[in-house]
Amino acid sequence: MSTMTAPPKSVASSSPVGAPNEASRPQMQIVVVGHVDHGKSTVVGRLLADTGSLPQGKLEAVRRECERTGKPFEYAFLLDALSDEQDQGITIDTARCFFKTAARDYIIIDAPGHIEFLKNMISGAARAEAAVLVIDAKEGVRENSRRHGYILSMLGIRQVVVCVNKMDLVAHDEAHFLRIEQEYRAFLSDIGAVSPKQFIPVSAIGGENLATRSTKMGWYKGPTLLETLDAFALRPGKADAQFRMPVQAVYKFTKQGDDRRIIAGRIESGRLKVGDRVVFSPSNKSTTVKSIEAFHAAPRTEIDAGWSTGFTLSEEIYVTRGELMSHADQPPKVSTRLRANLIWLGRKPFMQGRDYKLKLHTMATPVRIHKLLKVIDASEVAGQLDKDHVGRHDVADVILETRSPVAFDLIGESESTGRFVIVDGYDVAGGGIITAAESDAQDDLRAEARRRDFNWVKGAVSASERAERNGHRAALVMFVGKSGSGKHRYGRALEKALFDQRHSSYLLDGSNVLLGVDQDLVWVDTTQGELVRRFGEVAHLLLDAGLIVVSTTNAIGLADFGAVQALVPDTPTLAIEIDSEGHSAQPCDLRIKGDEPEADVTAAIIDLLIKRQILGK
Amino acid sequence: MDSLDQLEQQSVYILREAFRHFERLCMLWSIGKDSTVLLWLARKAFFGHVPFPLVHIDTSYKLPEMIAYRDRLALEYKLQMVVGQDADAIREGRTFPATQHLPDGHPDKLSRVDCCGILKRDSLKGTLQGTMPRKRMNLQTGQYDPDPDREPYHGVIVGARADEEGSRSKERYFSPRDKNNAWDVGDQPPEFWNQFKTDFAPGTHVRIHPLLDWTELHVWEYIKRESIPTVSLYYDQGSGTRYRSLGCGPCQAPIQSTARNVDEILVELRSGKLRNIAERSGRLQDGKHGLEELRRDGYM
Numbered sequence: 061m062s063t064m065t066a067p068p069k070s071v072a073s074s075s076p077v078g079a080p081n082e083a084s085r086p087q088m089q090i091v092v093v094g095h096v097d098h099g100k101s102t103v104v105g106r107l108l109a110d111t112g113s114l115p116q117g118k119l120e121a122v123r124r125e126c127e128r129t130g131k132p133f134e135y136a137f138l139l140d141a142l143s144d145e146q147d148q149g150i151t152i153d154t155a156r157c158f159f160k161t162a163a164r165d166y167i168i169i170d171a172p173g174h175i176e177f178l179k180n181m182i183s184g185a186a187r188a189e190a191a192v193l194v195i196d197a198k199e200g201v202r203e204n205s206r207r208h209g210y211i212l213s214m215l216g217i218r219q220v221v222v223c224v225n226k227m228d229l230v231a232h233d234e235a236h237f238l239r240i241e242q243e244y245r246a247f248l249s250d251i252g253a254v255s256p257k258q259f260i261p262v263s264a265i266g267g268e269n270l271a272t273r274s275t276k277m278g279w280y281k282g283p284t285l286l287e288t289l290d291a292f293a294l295r296p297g298k299a300d301a302q303f304r305m306p307v308q309a310v311y312k313f314t315k316q317g318d319d320r321r322i323i324a325g326r327i328e329s330g331r332l333k334v335g336d337r338v339v340f341s342p343s344n345k346s347t348t349v350k351s352i353e354a355f356h357a358a359p360r361t362e363i364d365a366g367w368s369t370g371f372t373l374s375e376e377i378y379v380t381r382g383e384l385m386s387h388a389d390q391p392p393k394v395s396t397r398l399r400a401n402l403i404w405l406g407r408k409p410f411m412q413g414r415d416y417k418l419k420l421h422t423m424a425t426p427v428r429i430h431k432l433l434k435v436i437d438a439s440e441v442a443g444q445l446d447k448d449h450v451g452r453h454d455v456a457d458v459i460l461e462t463r464s465p466v467a468f469d470l471i472g473e474s475e476s477t478g479r480f481v482i483v484d485g486y487d488v489a490g491g492g493i494i495t496a497a498e499s500d501a502q503d504d505l506r507a508e509a510r511r512r513d514f515n516w517v518k519g520a521v522s523a524s525e526r527a528e529r530n531g532h533r534a535a536l537v538m539f540v541g542k543s544g545s546g547k548h549r550y551g552r553a554l555e556k557a558l559f560d561q562r563h564s565s566y567l568l569d570g571s572n573v574l575l576g577v578d579q580d581l582v583w584v585d586t587t588q589g590e591l592v593r594r595f596g597e598v599a600h601l602l603l604d605a606g607l608i609v610v611s612t613t614n615a616i617g618l619a620d621f622g623a624v625q626a627l628v629p630d631t632p633t634l635a636i637e638i639d640s641e642g643h644s645a646q647p648c649d650l651r652i653k654g655d656e657p658e659a660d661v662t663a664a665i666i667d668l669l670i671k672r673q674i675l676g677k
Numbered sequence: 678m679d680s681l682d683q684l685e686q687q688s689v690y691i692l693r694e695a696f697r698h699f700e701r702l703c704m705l706w707s708i709g710k711d712s713t714v715l716l717w718l719a720r721k722a723f724f725g726h727v728p729f730p731l732v733h734i735d736t737s738y739k740l741p742e743m744i745a746y747r748d749r750l751a752l753e754y755k756l757q758m759v760v761g762q763d764a765d766a767i768r769e770g771r772t773f774p775a776t777q778h779l780p781d782g783h784p785d786k787l788s789r790v791d792c793c794g795i796l797k798r799d800s801l802k803g804t805l806q807g808t809m810p811r812k813r814m815n816l817q818t819g820q821y822d823p824d825p826d827r828e829p830y831h832g833v834i835v836g837a838r839a840d841e842e843g844s845r846s847k848e849r850y851f852s853p854r855d856k857n858n859a860w861d862v863g864d865q866p867p868e869f870w871n872q873f874k875t876d877f878a879p880g881t882h883v884r885i886h887p888l889l890d891w892t893e894l895h896v897w898e899y900i901k902r903e904s905i906p907t908v909s910l911y912y913d914q915g916s917g918t919r920y921r922s923l924g925c926g927p928c929q930a931p932i933q934s935t936a937r938n939v940d941e942i943l944v945e946l947r948s949g950k951l952r953n954i955a956e957r958s959g960r961l962q963d964g965k966h967g968l969e970e971l972r973r974d975g976y977m
Contacts, residue, residue, distance in 0.1 A: 087680040089890075158840055158892060165680070167839075167890060179867035183849060186869045215869075308693050313726045316755070322724060326690050355725045356903060366678050368689040370724060381697065405867055419872050481872040491869035 086164040086294050091185045093212065094194035095202040096174045099225040102264040103194055104157065104168050105135025107285070110271035113159035114138065135264070163290040178207070178453055179405045182491070185212060190219035190292045192285065193256065194264075197236060198229045201244050203439035209244070210438040210455065213253035214401055214493060216475055219292045220256040223270075223285060227277065228263040234279045237261045247441055258288050299364035303330030304392065304469070304477050305385040306421035307340065311370070322353050322370040323379060325422065328476035330387075331364035332371075340383040341467035342394045342506075343630035344513035347375040376524040378533065378630070382423030384467035384477060388514065392467045392477060394629075396622065397430055397500040402492025403438075403455045406484045410450035415647065417483040421476065423466050424483075426647065430461035430498075450490075459498050463647050464625060464633075465506070470494055502626035505593065509600075509627050526606035530564050534603040535674045536631055537665060538611045540618045541638030546654045550638070551612035553658035554665055558608055563675070566602055570613020573598055592620045596627030603631045608674070618646045632672050636665065681899055685718065688887035690871065691850055692722040692834065695885045696729065698875035699832025703759065703805070706731040708743040709923045710907055711836035711888060713750075714896050717905050718887060719834075720754070730757040730813075732804060732830075736796040737767045738774065738925035746908045751814050758814035759824055761804025766795050774927045789928050796925075802858050805830050805882070831877060834885045840892045848886050849874070856880040894946050901939045913937050 092100045108114050118138065126133040159166050169184035185191060191212050195205050212220055222244065230236045241259040248255050260269055261280050268274035270285045283291065308325040312318075332338070332349060339346040352363050353370040363369050379385075384392050404410045410429065418427035434457040435450055437443035450456045471478035471493040482490040527533045537554065539547040551567055558565035573595050581590060595616060602609050616624065621635050635648040644651065649668060652661055669675045678686075695702055704719065704727075706712045719727045733747060751758035766772065773792035776785055787795075803809030806829045813824035837848060851873035854860055866874045877883055888896075900907060913919045918931035936942045 085680060087683070180865065183865075183868040308690070309697055311723065313723070313728065316726050318724070318726065320724070324693060326686065353724055355721050355723075357721075366683065366686055368686045368693065368722070417876075476870070479870060481869045483876055486876040486878050487866050488869065488872060488874060491867070491872070 085160075087167065088164055088190065088289075088292070088294060089167045089169060089188045090190045090192060090289065091169040091171050091188035091217075092192045092194065093171045093181055093185060093208040095196065095199070095204040095208075098194045098196040098199065098202075098205070099136075099264050100171070100194045101136030101138075102134065103192065103223060103225065103262070103270065103285075105138040106264050106267050106270055107168070108138060108157060108159055109135060110267055111159045111161065111286075113157075161286055161290055164294075166289065181208065182211060182215070182403070182405070185217065186215050186491075188217060189295050190221070190289065191217050192289075193220060193222045194225050195222060195240060195244065197224050197226045197240065197261070200240055201247065205244065206247055206441070207439040207453070209248050209256075210251055210253050211403060213248070214403060214455070216471070216479070216493070218254055220254070221258045221260060221285065221288045222256045223260050223262045223264075225262050225264050227261045227268065227274075228266055232261070232263075232274075232276045234261075234277075237280075250441070251436070251438065251443075257292075258282060260285055260288065298329040298366070299331050301329035301365070301474065302390045303332055303336075303338075303385075303387050304328045304474055305332070305369075306423070306477065307379055307381050307383045307385060308368075308422050309381055310379065320353060320372055321376065322372060323385070324368075324370040325385070326368040327363065327365050328421070329365050329474055331362060334361040337388045338373075338385050339388045339391055339514070340377075340379045340385055341392050342465045343379065343383055344510055345377045345379055345383075345630055346388055346514060347373045347377050350374045376522055378523060378527070382421075382425075382466075384421065384423075391510070392469050392474075393497045394465050394467050394506055394510075395497045395500050396462045396465050396502070397498035398460045398462075398466075398468065398494045399433075399458070399496040399498050400460055400480070400492045400494050401455065401457055402450070402482070402490050404450040404452060404490040406452060406487065406489030408484060408489075409452065410456070410482070410484075410490060412448065413645075416489075418460065418462055418466070418480055419483060419488075420466055420468055420480040425466060426463040427482065428461050428647075429458055431459040433457040433459065457495075461500075465502075465629065468494055468497075470496065500622070502622055505596070505623055505626040506629070508593075509629055513630070523604075523606065530606055532563050532608060532669075532675045533673075534606050534608065534631055535669065535672075536599055536603060536609045536611060536624070536628060536633045537636065537669075538616075538621060538624065538633065539636050539638065540616065540621065540648075541654070542640075543614045545638040545640060547612040547614075547638060550636070550652075550658055550661050551610045554662050555610045557662045557666065558610075563608060564606060565608045565610060568595075568599060568602060568609050568611045568613075570595055570611070570616055573613075588620075589623075592616055592623045593627070596624040599624065600628050600631075603628055608669075618644070618648060621648075632674055634665065634668055634672075636661075681895060681902065684891055684895055685721065685899070687890065688715075688718045689722040691873070691885065691887040692719055694871075694873055694875065695832055695834055695851075695887075696723070699883070701828060701830045702729045702832040702834070703732045703830045704729060704834040705801075705836070706733050706747070707836070707923070708733065708739070708747050708908060709836075710896055710900060710911065711838060711891075713905060713907060714891075714899055715834065715836045715888060716750075716754075716756075717899075717903060727754060727756055729834075730759045732759045732761060732811075732833075734797055734800050734804060735760050735762045736772075736800070736925050737762065738772075738796070738927055740910055740923070740926050740929075742908055742910050743923060746906075748814070748819065750906065752816060752819055755816060756814070759804075760812045760814075760821060761800055761809055762812075763796055763800040763803070763809065771795055792928075805833060805858075829882070831882045832885060833882060834887065836888050837886050838891050838893070838896075839889050848884070848889060850886055850889055851875065852884045852886065853877060854882050854884055858882075860884075894943075897939060897943055897946060901943065907939075911942070 092104055094100050122137045123133050157168050171181040171184040195201060224237050224240050245255050261277050262269040273284055305325045305327045307323055311322045311324055334349050336349050350372045352360050386392055412429045415426050415428060418425055435445045435447045436455045437445055438455045469477040478494045481488045539551050541547055555565045555567040577594050599609055618637055625633050636650045637644055637648040638652055638654045640654045773787050773789050776787045779786040804811055807827040811824035812821040815822050849865055849868045853874055874883060910920045913935045917935055919934050921932050936945050
């Protein structure tokens with residue numbers, strides 16, 4: 061017991077009887093990171109011991125186990141709960157443990173420093189509100205000290221304290237400590253990462269400057285680790301920011317005799333009142349909030365950030381998971397191109413020209429690299445790499461392109477709606493933050509659609525009433541391909557098949573728009589852009605009438621699909637490409653050669669419409 | 678918003694993510710306080726409904742109060758209640774209690790851990806995969822009928838908490854299990870913010886842990902705040918003992934305690950004699966590495 065110091069008076073490890081309910085005590089998650097063997101687990105073990113937070117007998121049990129196996133006792137053993145770790149002597153995952161001070165309760169996430177386990181370190185750090193980064197005074201700044209510093213910054217952790225550990229091994233030398241602080245601050249500033257709030261010289265093994273002030277480093281006048289942590293702010297309330305709620309699900313438990321149609325999700329920022337006018341992006345649908353729903357809770361008319369809640373709306377509009385709910389006058393950004401900083405963890409590199417899945421708040425959509433601006437090895441000083449892909453553990457500055465427009469915010473404006481992950485196959489392989497919205501050529505059309513939709517004069521029949529009568533939702537199926545490739549033939553077959561199944565379908569051929577709506581253009585100054593815009597607006601009217609519009613036109617190719625899509629943001633769209641040579645690499649929903657029987661192609665498209673829940677089963 | 682609200686709201690978010698991504702989803706209900714809090718949170722998440730089955734693995738050694746309580750709540754909350762059991766092992770006496778009379782070293786004699794392996798781990802695997810018969814409560818009669826559904830579950834919600842014991846602190850909110858139900862602790866997917874592992878290869882499944890950040894104290898505080906009904910075994914009924922953690926009768930020792938209600942348990946946990954004693958100390962099968970090995974192999 062000789063190395064164990066009694067907890068200082070200021071560190072209350074238990075509440076007296078009759079103390080206020082524990083639930084009202086603030087709680088903070090902190091992560092401990094740093095290079096392998098720099099002493100993270102020792103820092104944590106020592107914090108637990110010095111705040112009296114260990115279960116009775118745990119310390120003694122570990123000491124006994126050490127005696128039995130002839131190993132010298134280490135505080136780190138307290139955390140190495142799994143046999144793997146004790147065998148290899150390294151932390152392989154983020155162990156969680158709890159301690160409390162007079163100020164608040166802490167959950168410590170002890171993150172592994174070994175490069176193999178970077179994804180575990182990230183999992184731990186992504187949940188934290190503050191971070192302790194440990195650097196070995198003797199070894200100095202190493203690869204993972206740098207990499208972890210960058211990652212903390214990218215993950216949005218603004219409260220970082222650096223413990224320069226093992227000061228006992230460098231004779232508690234002040235100049236040595238200051239050199240490390242200077243070197244590390246310079247590195248972070250070079251790569252644009254946030255600089256730590258505090259550097260503290262500590263010796264975890266001797267418990268110096270963690271819970272109790274060191275007597276051997278009188279030159280250090282700053283706070284101890286515990287004092288620093290207690291001074292960190294709890295995550296600031298986001299209730300005063302712009303209102304954002306990604307739609308997580310739309311629930312209707314009709315079978316259980318519950319007719320409420322509830323739009324569910326977590327409010328990421330801002331507040332909402334019953335009666336507020338809200339819009340959903342990217343669909344531009346808007347209505348007012350009718351009620352706030354909850355189970356076993358007092359009824360309320362106002363709710364704010366942090367709550368996983370649900371609303372009913374005054375009109376039955378179709379909204380789906382992945383849309384972003386906001387107030388009408390403060391909508392989010394919508395684009396198919398996002399500039400981002402990301403870190404890649406996948407075994408296979410992040411390649412150009414390949415499809416991945418982007419998960420951004422509750423939205424998931426296919427994504428590709430549009431442009432790779434910079435690839436960096438964040439473990440090196442001046443680590444820019446000359447690569448055409450993003451390798452494992454690399455970080456990158458990229459422009460991503462999504463198949464359909466997504467609603468988002470920039471990381472500086474709204475944290476939770478400005479960050480994303482990328483899925484490769486079945487696994488999350490990378491994560492990042494959105495630094496800018498890139499222009500994607502459809503900005504003007506999207507702005508036009510937004511103005512139009514916000515001011516749309518609605519009829520007496522709602523889209524959901526039409527859908528109920530028709531037995532399907534409105535949708536746009538666009539056939540694209542060269543002149544003479546068979547677009548019209550397949551389009552007619554689909555229109556007829558849908559009609560025969562009692563659906564409301566309509567074939568919109570571009571030539572017909574040209575003959576009438578575009579009369580003035582044809583003879584004057586025909587621009588492709590204006591043709592596409594008019595075609596899209598005509599399609600929008602037919603879609604608003606609830607039809608499944610089958611479009612065939614020579615004037616509009618796959619490249620214009622995005623433009624048409626931007627004009628009908630609330631409608632599911634399918635692109636069917638006819639490509640007899642098999643050269644096309646553009647993303648589409650179905651690609652055919654043009655020699656398939658019409659009935660087969662029609663059946664395949666109807667399957668897609670069922671899968672997308674446009675048609676019922 | 679206090680800490681209990683924050684925990685509740687995060688758990689609700691996780692439950693909704695699970696329901697969205699797993700068509701074959703179930704929740705394990707051990708009848709204990711943690712998974713009962715989980716059941717309550719599901720009703721919060723889905724506005725009073727529980728839109729997936731609850732699965733209970735009945736070793737036949739559960740205390741009778743637990744079974745009565747399970748069936749009462751299942752009827753009251755209109756739950757899709759599914760029960761799995763290795764009836765063969767129980768009938769053939771391949772259990773710890775049934776082999777105690779055998780001399781030490783006898784090949785058929787089973788330890789407590791062996792018994793957990795058969796009646797809990799393997800029964801759980803078989804029930805989740807649908808290779809073992811399931812029974813389902815008929816809400817009209819209150820009786821259990823054979824469950825015609827034999828499809829495997831791909832998402833399994835469990836009430837594990839990180840503070841319970843070492844190996845549980847390594848779990849993610851969404852932790853994958855491979856084809857053999859095994860848990861590769863050293864190679865788990867990253868969990869960025871609230872983006873979870875929701876894509877999975879055929880044959881594998883994902884364990885979902887909405888209570889990971891809760892402590893035993895939070896659980897009792899929440900039970901108190903929400904007035905959640907719990908099994909009477911948690912309270913002293915006059916004998917001066919009560920159960921702190923519920924398992925099978927033969928392997929579960931009650932603790933010395935005179936706490937008669939939730940308030941008295943809270944006093945005991947905050948300041949009384951239990952403050953620094955591990956919760957599972959009454960579980961006789963845990964021992965060194967016992968639980969961890971069972972967990973790697975598919976135990977919950």
